[in-house]
Amino acid sequence: MAEQRSGGASADHGGRAAPEHVLVVFPGYHRPWAAWINQRLDTHGVRATLQRWDPPREVPLEDSLGDLLLARGQVLLVLDDWFFELGPRPAGEWNDVLRGFVASQADRFAAVNLTNRTLLPSTAVLEPVSLWGVGEEEAEARLLSRLGIEPRRSPVRRIAPGALVRYPETPPDIWGEVPRRNPRFTGRDDLLTELQERLMDAERGNAACTLLGMSGIGKTQIAAEYAHRFSSDYDVIWWVSSDDRNVQRDRLGELAVALELPTGSEPGERIRAVREALRRGAPHGRWLVVFDGWDDIRDVDVMVPQGPGHVLITSRNLGWREHTDVLPVRNFDRAESTGYLMRRAPHISAAEADEVAAEFGDVPLPLVQAAAWLGESGMEASEYLRMVREGRLSTVDEPSTGEGMPNTSLTSWSILINRLRRSQPQAIDILSLCASFAPGRIPLGIVRAYPQASLPEDLRWMATDLPAWTRALDTLVNYSVLTRETRGPVTSEEAAPQQESIHMHRLVHDIVSRLTDGEHRDAHRKAVRTLLAEADPGNPTDSRNWPRYSELLPHLEPSGALRSTDARIQTTVLNCLRYCDRSGEYKAGTRLAERIRGSWSGFMDPLSPHMQELTTVEGDILRRSGGFREAYELDLARRTLLAAADHPDELGDLKSKICIARDLRFLGQYKESERLQREVLAEAQNLLGETQQLTLAARHNVGVVLRMLGRYAEAYEQDADTLSRCENILRPHHPSTLNSNNAVAQDLRLLGRYREALGRQEANVRLHVKILGAQHLQTLYARSQLALCRRREGGFKDDIGAVMAGVLDHLEQAQGRGHYLTLSAVTNYANYLREHGDLDRARELISEAEAGYRALLGPAHPVSTGVLANTALVMQAAGERTEAMTMLESALAGLTAALGPDHPWVLGCALNATAARNFNGRVSDAAELSRDTLRRARHVMGPEHPLTMSCQVALATDLRGLREIEEAGKLEEDALLTLTRTLGAQHPHTLSARQRNRPYWDFEANL
Template sequence: MTEQGRTGAATAPEHVLVVFPGYHRPWAAWIAQRLDLQGIRNTLQRWDPPREVPLEDSLGDLLLARGQVLLVLNDWFFELGPRPAGEWNDVLRGFVAGHADRFAAVNLTNRPLLPATAVLEPVSLWGIGEEEAEARLLSRLGIEPRRSASRRVQHGSLVRYPDTPPEIWGDVPRRNPRFTGRDDLLTELQQRLMDAERGNAACTLLGMSGIGKTQIAAEYAHRFSPDYDVVWWVSSDDRNVQRDRFGELSAVLGLPAGSEPGERIRAVREALRRGDPHGKWLVVFDGWDDTKDAEVLLPHGPGHVLVTSRNRGWGEYTDILQVPSFDRAESTGYLMRRAPHVTAPEADEVAAEFGDVPLPLVQAAAWLGESRMEVPEYLRMVREGRLSTVDEPAAVDGFPHASLTSWSILINRLRRSQPQAVEILSLCASFAPGRIPLGIVRAYPQAELPEDLRWMTTDLPSWSRALDTLVNFSVLTRDARGPANELGPHQESVHMHRLVHDIVSRLTDGPHRAAHRKAIRTLLAEADPGNPMDSRHWPRYAELLPHLEPSGALESHNPRVQTAVLNCLRYCYRSGEYTAGARLAEKIRACWSAFMPPLAQPMLDLTTQEGNVLRSSGRFREAHQLDHALRERLTQDAPVNELGVMLCGGAIASDLRHLGQYGEAETLQREVLDESRRLLGDTEFVTLVARFNLGLGLRLLGRYQEAYDLDVETLATRETVLRPRHANTLNSGIALAQDLRLLGRYRDALARQESNLKMHVQVLGPLHPQTLKARAQLTLCRRREGGFQRDIGAMMATALDQLEQVHGRGHYVTLAFINDYGSFLREHGDLAQARDLINEAEAGYRSLLGPAHPFATGMLSSTGLVMQAAGERADALAMLEASLAGLTASLGPDHPWVLGCALNAGAARNFNGRVADAAELSRDALRRARHTLGGEHPLTLSCQIALATDLRGLRETEEAGKLEEDALLTLTRTLGAQHPHTLSARQRIRPYWDFEAFL
């Protein structure tokens, strides 16, 4: 800096007008705060002087403000308008030099500025630390730093120094140095997010393809980055990639989440909601057109959410900001900056030709700038030129027809000047649009590539040159994870806009396309990690999944490719992506059925995985039809595939259990277990699964002691063979705690489940689906144990919220817990919410499983108890009698669920004055309960107390007294004198039974 620059201002200015292009808002905001801390009044002025207004007049308008005018400069500043460099030099040497005492400047670039800029004596802030930058700024303005300013900083809200990025900066696209205009739209977007209600600051940029939504979102993230501590970008073209990318934020935030995508997503949403560890966050969902996952993924909290989409349905979830085409000044300004030889009238003509739509304008500007072609010739080619080798592509989504011809011109030129760039384009067209893992071409040089592509694995300079050309022509953008200088070509990804992909696919389709698609599916197979059970590989599978169909991998006869396809399906099942898995399985089956025998091993594996996905998503009938048809084929085949028949039998047994056919399921499951022991041995993984499933079936049949005995054995074997921390071993622990609770051994169940849940959290994470199952089981154990009643409600509400996030509100697992929570609320007097929840669960089960399913029938008992508590005694009696009759017909008179329904129906008869009928039902229920559950089971004792109540109503007081006294003594001995069951019996409160659906 010159001596004049250091001392030019004798005194500190009373006011500073900070003039900046919108691109440099972060610097302007930082400068304004530095001046505020020194007590200097200042005003921010975003500046983009209209080209038609003389530059001297625009600069003169700035001098209307009092004090100093500080220009925030870089090479971009002098392209505003844009204007010829000569005009700027003339004004700087004339008008600005004549008012040198009013103008000052800072420089943010190390690139050369116009020579005449020296008159502004700019101080450089490029590449220096914050303290030095502040010192230079204040010195240039003649401001003596105040010591007290540093103390005030501690109490204010600091603007981050622009060269200091947010603490977390996640995969945001590189800033476009040619970003043009949109200043008003960006300002409005920021204002809407800032003014939104806390917890619901979400806005969708809505517009057609090619309108620039992604570019605006990226510019917003860069321009307003000092306002955030976390900026996280989520590409949303593909649902699996979207969920995986959003879930990756959990690790970056240091959250104690496991590896399952749904678990990580829930952890992220909860952390963002709390604002812990960061309250100032921005999450961008780019290209999110399907709103059905909005309630599961969309975060709420103190931060901001930005969505880009073509779907107007986002208005239901977020604020909507419509993205228009460029205004004409933005269009012409961009064209003239990118192609300096283009005049203003010519730029206006090109902009009109393309309807001011950004994407085709970007391509046109790139063509004109790179080729230096004159505009009349270019427009003649656009308007008249046709390629005889391709069909005329139809305009789509409001895209200007003229731009399609423009793309044809570009690709024709590249064919002549750089054919390798066209080969990369053709290869990209064999992937899906969006993020393309192009680096796998170089990562697996051993893959067999067609002759025209082999150069890609050996000629790095040509690879880099061709990619640079495509990026320069705005056909592709680089989309590498992490710093570019840390990634090799084998890790490189690119991004191709879906509209560009559609156009390029048609314009490059030719004799090589089939070979290119074959090469891509071969590369996808090479990139398959080979172990979809390992959650560390899930990000890779999420990346490969979108490209299976466009590459033709689903139709491939290559066994290696078929294995990769099945592994992607296994990934969907293991990661909880059931909807995507079901769609993928349908597509695979449609393709493979055309050329593969139904009993070929890949088809058998497909059926196994498809059945798993269907059952996990609650589509039990479809799973049963699928498995049953396969078993029929297997049993008719010769020679018989014994292992296949056995595995298919296990799947059918699982289907039958879900469909409520418990007896048939048990018979088949025993056959499967015997066969597995014969074929594989007692300790093989498949055998242990069959044994666990038999225990589950016994539990559903109400044979709790048998289930417990078998589960004890299974747990012990799994602890030896699989080790205590294996997920299947932990699941056996849940089953054993459930057995103990259903046997009435509440203290033992609670003690076991508390330790089991701790192990789940340690091994699987606090929000893994199996951990949530363990947590739900713990809430039921604590409720029955009786010592945690004050905390149970909050625990159950939290568990229900987490289950809903994992499975959705209508999933059978969630419905079961909705019923459990409703029963708890009814017991504690919140009848309105209890009724809503139980009605929801009953309707859900009826819709999912049909009215005759034991779950749907048992739910009538829950509904009847709510009616009874509300004083609707006649309706309650009808409902409870219906539940008793339905379950008796389907399960038999001795099932514990039937005995519980008899307990409730007896009470309803008594309350409706039918005391003799009540006593008859209570006596029969007690007899059956003693036989089925034993004399000390809590349900048996409840039947005994109920009978005593009915006998007192019939004035048979002696027998009633003996029954009541015996029950009280047993309850005191088994559950304790202060247990709620014991206290209720002592107070002669009629007992009831809560239906519980479980699997």
């Protein structure tokens, strides 16, 4: 259907009458040029209509061109050398029609030429004006001159900046790793047009479409063609390879650098900044992000940006139907299949092309290979088909793709590879080496980057013969076996061979693996794992190395690195696992650790240093992802082996105890954890001395467990000492020092020293953001603690809820909703909402936290029990007083049994239970519990602690209910004086006590 623009004018230029209307006829891939021509004509008062043109081969060319003349005015053909292959047409048909029919209607036809290649000689009748390689101003002048249009000094109508069509020779401001445009891309015009319409017509902020189809159907090619064809519609086009989750996260995060956003290097932080910038449309509102090969859709809500731009996804996963608009990509139409075959292999007839297309079921990938073979070899189609069909009797196994690929595709590949063995054996070497990597992105340049690696004899030429390397890769690219991946804008220089990466489709990888497997496979796998070790940066704790580790990680298993007995390769494997731990990729780390253990257990001593390090890192990942019981069982098994060993391993024993002490703390066994942690500290001091980081970590862990035991003053003394040592030994900016600062600030807050805690934590958070980045997990924890400090200090009225909601959102994006730190943020935010009257949302969140902790820790864990106190407070505020009292009494009994009667959590829960008894008419029982709780609080917390003051105010309220007015008055007056002196007259606690509001206690869920 023609696309029409309004406006009409006529002019006379150089004796030629200017047209009142121009029909712009263009092949689909030149839509950007057609759109630009249309807008230029419109600004000079000439009405234009756009007509995408791909005349059916079965319709005579003269008839198709005659149909164009049904439009009034001038017919402007947008030409290049491929224009004359639309159809394609029998040899000589275009020349005959141009010399005859077009020459007789020469005054109705005009043309622009967009190539520097030679056109058909008879094209001269169209008098094409060349727009190739000229600037926009010159191109506009030539266009107007060819059509006889007098340029207007002032445009007929002004074009809004956002609607201005970019000159096609000008790339978008940011062009990120979009694959090179395939000059042989064929057909799919209707699909591309529909894709553009869906994205343009989608609701603002929700313009996302998924190209869905099987492997080899051409989804990536369509996405790349869309990016090139409609590049003038966008200021930013960013390509994200999504076969691997780590690569995907790093790649999307790299857009933050391209957009010059102020952010650190941690992927989660960068992704957050990118999504926010795209949502706001600043600095660019016209953007396109392409996620190529995204089959694992678990992170869809975290990764897919929203805003004024567009998102394009390619995938095989039908689950995208629940998240985005879906556009199915099916096989070629037969006309597309035959057209492509005849363009690549012009010596075959339409009937032969039809037979080849039918043989491969119109599936693009095997058709590309067939076209490449026929075009490169010049073989007759009948001979090619005979070889393919006879190959069905081959003893080579057929590939099992499970996606409808014709069985004959393997045979076609077999023919191609056999020919390459004869004509370009070095290309086979590269293919065989690629088969020892994982499919997808392959950092092939490491072959040349590390020439010192010990390559097998048949591959040594790769490191020394650059021309042969380039020639072999060019051959494979030409045969569509693989594609090159480049970085930077489309106008940049070619990547150096040492930096070169290629992409091999998983289907191609599977077929190549079958057809090149042979005597050299083991040697090639060994070479790949040696190269991976060479490329290991050696420091997975440095976030600047994370992109490299994410690139190496997928290739560990297919290269056999997990089964290697080479110590250096084993170190690389462990470094990749440490990368998963440090970068927060816990799911990937858990899977990798399981595979490593499965391989190493077959040949490695379970108490060897590498095996013990595996256990340590795997345990850390399990704990940080919430697998506390699994980590404990893993560490216990290691402990049992160490105890039974013939020779003592003091360092291994020490590390084992550290891990078990942490496990016990997470499992709620605080007293046993403290006992073991103190043993660990003493052993570390004796074995390693005071200055080693392991000793400092042991000191820190003692402070953590003291805090969990409710011994806040002891915890503060321990943490302050640890902080001082860390500042002297590790220096103030070390992550461990920052973490110790977190602990000290938390101790101060729990001791009721709110202003000191706030001042320290504000400075600490600034350092966290500067050193670790705003989205690092430790930074998010520090920000969560800062929000609690502000809430307790009482001077912040408006922004605390927003800060808590923001931290919760960031934690969910980083770790998911069920992670223990996320659940802690849910709990704290629910408490805030309840206090400020949003009971419905508070109930929803606290119910989520209660269920989450019960699933994570079990119902008997002190934290699971403590959260019930918060649930009861919501019920009580909603008027469900009987149910709230029952729940509080149950929580009080559970916490007392687990922690003893003097733990601050027990005292706080008892405070809430006194209120519940009072509200339910059991005033005498309430007073009895209040008096006992106050006595214990004074002993444990001190007479001036805010919790002690709350217990005192509660007792005064209960005594007043029993008409013991004199004692109640004395208690109340003393509490007000103490609160005024310690917290200030305007602190919320003081004001609440003065107004005789019943005090309550919020449970803070910390692990």
